[in-house]
Amino acid sequence: MESQLPADHATFHRWTEVTDAFAREFKRLQAGDRAALAEVRRLSGELQGMGRALGVEMPVAAPKP
Numbered sequence: 001m002e003s004q005l006p007a008d009h010a011t012f013h014r015w016t017e018v019t020d021a022f023a024r025e026f027k028r029l030q031a032g033d034r035a036a037l038a039e040v041r042r043l044s045g046e047l048q049g050m051g052r053a054l055g056v057e058m059p060v061a062a063p064k065p
Helices: 010-030 034-054
Strands: none
Touching: 010 034
């Protein structure tokens, strides 16, 4: 799938920042740091909002095997 935004677009830069932050916080959560849960939820909501703004549907949960 081709990106709808050029790599130098401000929204793309924000998306990369939020994605990186989500990964860091999710790793903290996986390591047992329950304090990271609120930030993971907030960042998830921000990423979903960005996806909706771009017309991209993102899954809200991983599919079950």
